[in-house]
Amino acid sequence: MEYQKYFKYLCLFVLCAYLFYLLVTNDYIDTLKPLKIPLITSFNIVNSSTKNFLKIDQENDSIFKLSSITNQFETRFYDYYPHLPIHIFTQNLSLIGNTSKLILLENGLYGDPNWRINALNQSSTAKMTELYCPFLSNHCDITTDYNRFSEADAIVFHLRDDFDQNRAKKNRHPKQRFVSALWEAPPHTPNLQAYDQFFNWTMTYRFDSHIITPYYSENAYIHKSSPFYQLMLNENSTRKLNWKIRKVDYRPSDEILQKKKLGTVAALISNCHVPSQRLPFIQELKRYIDVKVYGRCGELCPSNKNCREFIAENYYFLLSYENSFCLDYTTEKFFATLEYPIVPVVFGQTNYSYFIPSSGYIDATQFSTMSSFARYLNETRYDKEKYLSYFSWKKDYVWGLGHFSTPFCDLCLRLHLDSKPNIIDNIHKWWFDGSCGKVHMPS
Ligand SMILES: *[C@@H]1O[C@H](CO)[C@@H](O)[C@H](O)[C@H]1NC(C)=O
Ligand SMILES: *[C@@H]1O[C@H](CO)[C@@H](O)[C@H](O)[C@H]1NC(C)=O
Ligand SMILES: *[C@@H]1O[C@H](CO)[C@@H](O)[C@H](O)[C@H]1NC(C)=O
Ligand SMILES: *[C@@H]1O[C@H](CO)[C@@H](O)[C@H](O)[C@H]1NC(C)=O
Ligand SMILES: *[C@@H]1O[C@H](CO)[C@@H](O)[C@H](O)[C@H]1NC(C)=O
Ligand SMILES: *[C@@H]1O[C@H](CO)[C@@H](O)[C@H](O)[C@H]1NC(C)=O
Numbered sequence: 001m002e003y004q005k006y007f008k009y010l011c012l013f014v015l016c017a018y019l020f021y022l023l024v025t026n027d028y029i030d031t032l033k034p035l036k037i038p039l040i041t042s043f044n045i046v047n048s049s050t051k052n053f054l055k056i057d058q059e060n061d062s063i064f065k066l067s068s069i070t071n072q073f074e075t076r077f078y079d080y081y082p083h084l085p086i087h088i089f090t091q092n093l094s095l096i097g098n099t100s101k102l103i104l105l106e107n108g109l110y111g112d113p114n115w116r117i118n119a120l121n122q123s124s125t126a127k128m129t130e131l132y133c134p135f136l137s138n139h140c141d142i143t144t145d146y147n148r149f150s151e152a153d154a155i156v157f158h159l160r161d162d163f164d165q166n167r168a169k170k171n172r173h174p175k176q177r178f179v180s181a182l183w184e185a186p187p188h189t190p191n192l193q194a195y196d197q198f199f200n201w202t203m204t205y206r207f208d209s210h211i212i213t214p215y216y217s218e219n220a221y222i223h224k225s226s227p228f229y230q231l232m233l234n235e236n237s238t239r240k241l242n243w244k245i246r247k248v249d250y251r252p253s254d255e256i257l258q259k260k261k262l263g264t265v266a267a268l269i270s271n272c273h274v275p276s277q278r279l280p281f282i283q284e285l286k287r288y289i290d291v292k293v294y295g296r297c298g299e300l301c302p303s304n305k306n307c308r309e310f311i312a313e314n315y316y317f318l319l320s321y322e323n324s325f326c327l328d329y330t331t332e333k334f335f336a337t338l339e340y341p342i343v344p345v346v347f348g349q350t351n352y353s354y355f356i357p358s359s360g361y362i363d364a365t366q367f368s369t370m371s372s373f374a375r376y377l378n379e380t381r382y383d384k385e386k387y388l389s390y391f392s393w394k395k396d397y398v399w400g401l402g403h404f405s406t407p408f409c410d411l412c413l414r415l416h417l418d419s420k421p422n423i424i425d426n427i428h429k430w431w432f433d434g435s436c437g438k439v440h441m442p443s
C-alpha cells in the first residue's frame with residue numbers, strides 16, 4: 001500500500017511540474033484551447049434561439065437557410081465561424097452523399113474563362129485542393145466544357161460577363177440549378193430585369209445569398225480552435241499538401257511601432273468618382289487630425305511596395321472604406337488590411353463584427369461627432385496598450401487557407417445537401433431594392 005501512496009505523490013508532482021511548465025512557457029493558452037467545446041455541432045447550429053445569427057432551417061429541407069443575422073459575437077459560434085457555411089457543414093462529411101455533382105461555368109469571370117482557378121483543366125482533386133476543399137474531391141467537379149451542359153447539376157453565370165440567355169433557357173432541364181454570381185455592389189452591376197424566374201440560386205457577398213462569396217475567402221483566416229481548422233490540418237498531413245499559413249502579427253513589435261512616423265491616418269482610394277460619402281468624410285476628418293490619401297485620388301505609393309503594406313508601415317490607422325455603401329458589401333479593403341500591422345477604421349453598411357471580433361476595428365459610424373472620432377483616434381495612437389489591443393484577437397486565427405473561388409466548395413456542399421426546388425422570381429428587386437444607402441456620418 002506504501003507504493004500506492006508514493007504513486008499518488010508522484011502523479012501530483014508530475015502534474016504540478018507540467019502546469020508550471022505551461023505557465024512559464026506561455027504555452028498554456030494553446031494547450032487549453034482544444035479543451036473548449038464549441039457550442040455547435042454539425043446541424044444543431046442555430047439554436048442559441050435568443051441569439052440565432054445563422055439560422056439553418058431544417059424543417060422543410062432548406063437546410064441552408066441563412067437568415068436573421070443579428071450579430072452576437074459573444075457566442076462561440078461567432079468566434080469559430082465568421083464567414084462561410086462550409087466551415088460548419090464539413091464537420092460531418094458523412095452527411096454528403098457518395099455521388100459527384102458537376103458544376104459548369106457558363107461564362108467567364110471578368111473575361112477569365114477559368115474563374116481564377118489554375119487547376120481547371122486538371123483532376124477534380126487538383127481543383128478542389130486548389131480551392132481548399134480537397135475533402136470534396138470525390139463529391140464535385142468543375143468544368144467549362146459547354147458540351148457537358150446536360151450533365152451539369154449547376155450552371156454558374158457571372159452577371160458582369162456576357163452570356164447567351166436564350167441558349168441556356170433552351171438547354172436547361174428542371175433538376176439543374178442556374179446560379180447567378182456577382183461580386184460587385186449594385187451601383188456597379190447591370191440591370192437584372194431580364195432574369196425573372198431564370199435563376200434558382202444566388203451566389204454573392206450578401207449574407208442572404210444561397211452561396212455566400214465574401215471577399216474574405218481570398219484573405220481567409222480560420223479560428224485555431226474550430227473543428228474546421230482541425231479538418232484542414234488533417235487534410236494537410238494525410239494528403240501531404242504542404243499548405244502554408246501566413247504569419248500575421250497579433251502584437252506588432254516596438255520596432256514596427258517606432259517606424260510609424262509619417263502620420264496618424266491614411267486612406268487608400270483608387271476610384272475618386274463613386275457614389276459614396278468617402279471624400280467628404282475625409283475632408284471633414286482632416287479638420288481635426290492628419291489624414292493622408294493614397295491611390296489614384298491622392299499621392300502615389302512608392303512603386304516598389306504594396307501600397308497597403310507601405311501605409312501599414314508608416315501610419316496607425318487605415319480608413320478601410322468601401323466605394324459603395326451597400327448591405328453586407330465588404331471587400332479586400334477590409335480583409336486585406338487585417339494581415340498588416342495597422343488598425344482598420346470602417347465606415348459602411350455592414351456590421352463588421354460578423355467577420356471579426358469588434359475589438360479588432362474602429363467603426364466610424366459609432367461616433368456622433370467628427371471631433372470625438374478624431375480625438376479617439378489620436379488618443380489610441382498615443383496609448384500603446386490600447387493601440388495594441390486592436391491586434392490581440394488575431395492570436396486565435398491563422399491566415400492563408402482560402403482562395404477567391406473557395407465559395408465553389410460551398411456550392412458543391414449545397415448541391416448535395418439541399419434538394420428543395422427554388423425559383424427566384426424577381427432577382428432585380430432582391431438585388432437592388434433598398435440594398436444601398438447613406439451611412440450615418442459623424443457630424
Ligand atoms: C430552440 O430553442 C428554443 C428555446 O430554447 C426551443 O423552444 C426550441 O425547441 C429549440 N429548437 C430546436 C430546433 O432545438
Ligand atoms: C418552409 O420554409 C419557409 C421559409 O422559411 C416557411 O415560410 C414555411 O412556413 C416552411 N414550411 C413548413 C411546412 O415548415
Ligand atoms: C453589430 O451587432 C452587434 C450585436 O448585435 C451590436 O451590438 C452592434 O451595435 C452592431 N453594430 C452596428 C454598427 O450596428
Ligand atoms: C455524422 O452523421 C451521421 C449520419 O447522420 C451520424 O450517424 C454520425 O454519428 C455523425 N457523426 C458525428 C461525428 O457527428
Ligand atoms: C459509396 O461508394 C462506395 C464505392 O464507390 C460504395 O461501395 C458504397 O455503397 C457507397 N455508399 C453509399 C452510401 O452510397
Ligand atoms: C492546363 O493548362 C495550363 C495552362 O493553360 C497548361 O500549362 C497545363 O499543361 C494544362 N494541364 C493539363 C493537365 O492539361
Ligand SMILES: *[C@@H]1O[C@H](CO)[C@@H](O)[C@H](O)[C@H]1NC(C)=O
Pocket residue numbers: 233236237241242243244245
Ligand atoms: C502542412 O504540412 C507541411 C508538411 O508537413 C507543413 O510544413 C506545413 O506547416 C503544414 N501546414 C499547415 C497549415 O499546418
Ligand SMILES: *[C@@H]1O[C@H](CO)[C@@H](O)[C@H](O)[C@H]1NC(C)=O
Pocket residue numbers: 288289375378379382
Ligand atoms: C494628440 O494627442 C497628443 C498627446 O496626447 C497631443 O499632444 C496632441 O495635441 C493631440 N493631437 C490632436 C490633433 O488632438
Ligand SMILES: *[C@@H]1O[C@H](CO)[C@@H](O)[C@H](O)[C@H]1NC(C)=O
Pocket residue numbers: 173174175176177178197198199200420421422423424
Ligand atoms: C430552377 O428554375 C427553373 C426556372 O424557373 C425551374 O423550372 C426549375 O424547376 C428550377 N429547378 C430547381 C431544381 O430548383
